[in-house]
Amino acid sequence: MTTLTFTHITKSYPKRDTPVLDDFLLDVQSGELVSLLGPSGIGKSTLLKLIAGIERPDAGDIRFDGESVLSTAPNQREAVFMFQKAYLFPFLNVGENIAFGLKVKGFSTKERLIKVAEMLDLIGLPGIEKRPPNELSGGEQQRVALARSLVIRPKVLLLDEPFNSLDRPVRLSLQEAVRNIQRELGITTLLVTHDLDEAMAMSDRMALMMGGKVAAIDKPQRLFQKPPCVETAKFVGVKLFIEGVASSGTLVSAEWGKLKIEDEQKVGRSIFAIRPEHIRIQKEKCENALAGVVKNCVYRGTQIEMKIALGERVLRAHIPAKNEIMPAEEPVQVILPKEHLFAVN
Amino acid sequence: MTTLTFTHITKSYPKRDTPVLDDFLLDVQSGELVSLLGPSGIGKSTLLKLIAGIERPDAGDIRFDGESVLSTAPNQREAVFMFQKAYLFPFLNVGENIAFGLKVKGFSTKERLIKVAEMLDLIGLPGIEKRPPNELSGGEQQRVALARSLVIRPKVLLLDEPFNSLDRPVRLSLQEAVRNIQRELGITTLLVTHDLDEAMAMSDRMALMMGGKVAAIDKPQRLFQKPPCVETAKFVGVKLFIEGVASSGTLVSAEWGKLKIEDEQKVGRSIFAIRPEHIRIQKEKCENALAGVVKNCVYRGTQIEMKIALGERVLRAHIPAKNEIMPAEEPVQVILPKEHLFAVN
Amino acid sequence: MKRFLIWLALLAPLLTLGLFALSKGWFYPEPFPAQWTSQAFSRLLNDSRTLKAILDSLLLAFIVSLLSLIIGYPAAREIGLRDFPGKKYVWLAIFLPTVIPPLAIGMGLSILALQTGLAGTRLGIILAHIVPTLPYTVFTLAGVFARYDENYEYQALALGASPTRIFFTVTLRLLAPGLAVAGLFAFLISWSQYLLTLLVGGGRVLTLPVLLFSAVSGGNPTTISALSLLFLAPPVLIIAATARFLGENPNDIHERI
């Protein structure tokens, strides 16, 4: 059980103008799974390389259990990787692959055999010790790679988009397996991903990276339902932002008129937002209703995506699929329920 | 405006034991967009190649507007392609790429310039005639490829997983654009995809292919909510199938006990199914309630995926995200509302 | 530093040649020649035999590389794009002559040429040169075709273009870099052939390498060096020209060849 601390990490590359990581701060609790989200090139993978010791930070410190590891050689750090590709050694069979780290550490053949069998049970692939890696499916290879990394009981597990190249059903089942094993062994884990669904399903906390820093970090539900800033809100799929002046339960916006809000504390110039699935579309007027016409309906199984024109502006709403698809140009009322309007500044 | 008819098409490959297409039948209406869904290797792309004339069927006929095209040369069929990759000619600029087909058909330089400009407006990229294709983004390249195909006003548009290699936001916006342009020009279109969401969002009708035939074909909503057979139901994400004997509004199943059903016509041995998002989880007992314990909750933004154990069996339900995540081993009632139970045989 | 050493090792023989060609006399242990002159070059370039040899060599190499491309194209397309039983062995068989010693091939060809009466003729020499250039061309082009995507042609076909039109307006333009590289290789192989030219030509056709080869026994180092440099000029120019085909990623050179 290890805590992981980053203090004021800065890292630049010669070819880039701005630093990839700029005064980056993060604390990961022991046994916690924190996911790092953000667009590509934002420094997520760089961070993992710094932890593993493949690269060095320009400034700042990385601590395992409060002790700096910057002077520790990469092969002494006990921080293991799982990449998009399994990187199983093709010249070793599955058992020898898993035993690789144990052999390095000097475990006896007997101990190795026992531990390999234990790990194969844990990943749900018992008895495949003798098979060559190239006979396994992509998902199985990733499971074996996980076993190879975890059999040495590392301090930190670094997951660098490990599910990316897998088909959806395999991806979902592997996410579940990795999450369960990580919880069972209590290994402190960082997951780098650009897939919001994946991060929500797996993380204890999600960190959104922007400009070399953590822009927001919280539990998945909290970050998804009430993102703290506009960037985060956009990242989790919020599309409607309303700028206006708030006072005593009302938001007055030049563009959208007067809207009731629940947030009584918020006073003055503010930006409020609402998730597309919280917008209601109906025929009848009621509180916070705006008149519009349907532009476009796209059926997506469990929900219908609608584009509604309100004058010049276009707004997107996701409504449950039990509703009928409405014809274009149908006049409707767009309801922004006050309990779902939240401040993002 | 062209109708497209397949009559008893059979096609085998020397390396495969069973024919890829086996007595395949399909009628596509003029201006309709039909999607072909199914696992890879099921013959979806083969079908497109047969239409374009790149391959020939072993038996059966393909007709445009009722007339066989099997004896028409591939370059006379007026059936155009859009692949996963744009295949823009790298040695021509965007305008020359779009004008390729017009030049072949002998249009004058002036006519070509006008038509190219029109198409660039239509795909939302006006004025980029002079740019080389490799300077465009993946989504822009696909738009140009679409323009190049449609500028010659083809009879049939064949889309072979054209959005596969694009990132999600680009993919969604391109799906919308292609759908709008297809509707506007009224071009009869076949879309091959393995992405259910994509097929639902874009199609007039979805056809599910199995064993070289169309296993089911219907409007997206109908196929998603009330799939006609077990295979189709599995494909659209149904996970719970209940086998039993139905009579006068009741299904008696050995495994699940007695359940109320709405389908009064169904009598005798039957299989009923329910979508995971129609299963309700609550504390209180009511009609069609089964007692279980929570095994696992995975947060997925707009919904929570739950695994519930009912004795030996495990069942998956998707409940709205407004619910709290329940701790494991919590006892709950699983409700299978009778209005959502439908027969699949 | 490491890179500087690589460069030095690569260029040392060329530099030595250059110094010799321009010197009047240079002996160990002097680090550089004592006297400089460009006599050797002017003498060579005023000799009509040298000039004719250069022209003959260029023409021969050009015809050989063109024929190699024309003959090699269909075979390479078949091998690169299609799968068929025994393809692996066809690959190996093509690969064989690109690495087996030319001396051995030369023996066989020379006997064959004598038997068929082609010995000493230009046609005989052209056919003899094609033996080593054709496999190389097919090998290179088949690699190009293995990465070629026929969907470009299918797109053109769907847009109404005829197969002939597609060949000239699409295929040739897409394959231009690969064809150029394959052609240049064939050119270089033919250009540097003195053995096959000697054995099949029987000394009756004098190309530049044959001239150089005969000079080695008699001439002085300065003449030989100057002749060597003349001989090296086209390969160096051609290699420099292929730089044009390299993209931003220098590893592309491997992909393109």
Next chain:
Amino acid sequence: MKRFLIWLALLAPLLTLGLFALSKGWFYPEPFPAQWTSQAFSRLLNDSRTLKAILDSLLLAFIVSLLSLIIGYPAAREIGLRDFPGKKYVWLAIFLPTVIPPLAIGMGLSILALQTGLAGTRLGIILAHIVPTLPYTVFTLAGVFARYDENYEYQALALGASPTRIFFTVTLRLLAPGLAVAGLFAFLISWSQYLLTLLVGGGRVLTLPVLLFSAVSGGNPTTISALSLLFLAPPVLIIAATARFLGENPNDIHERI
């Protein structure tokens, strides 16, 4: 049919040699020799000079290819895996000696050898052979490294292995096919060198190709053909051996080389 013609064209010179080596006399227009004999082979294999030349050639080629691999490895790794300014030109410079005519290089090297006193020594010949083999080795290995994924090494590092251990247990085993192909090529190039051996060795070191070369002027076709076939044996065997490195997809041969 098309494939049969390819095979025939490829194998014609070899077949002619074989027929000659086993014949007592064969003249145009007879389609096949009138009399058969294996005298030529038995005479050659009983001649101690031939045997010594074969052993010398094998040993020389082995040392040269080993040295090429050892010297070429760090350079190839740098070029294949790292990006640096001017990389494109380093690629070209390496590529240069693999295509420029050996005759020209030979002139430079022979002069250099005379200047440094290495002419006529085995060391001189080894160094001279490395001039054409090293660039080829670096070129081939750099291509291997360009497709090499260091993440295998990072995985081993994260699992606790030291850099030395990683080199021997991971890197070498992953690169084995590439190293083997590069080494075999170096071996073949060295094996077939008669020009550099003649020029630098001054006739004092007799390898098999040198022997064959001198036989061409004097010997009868049967002896020459038999000698040629002996000379061809290792390349053919080596090429057959590389078949082992080919996967199911025959186009892999391009990837592997």
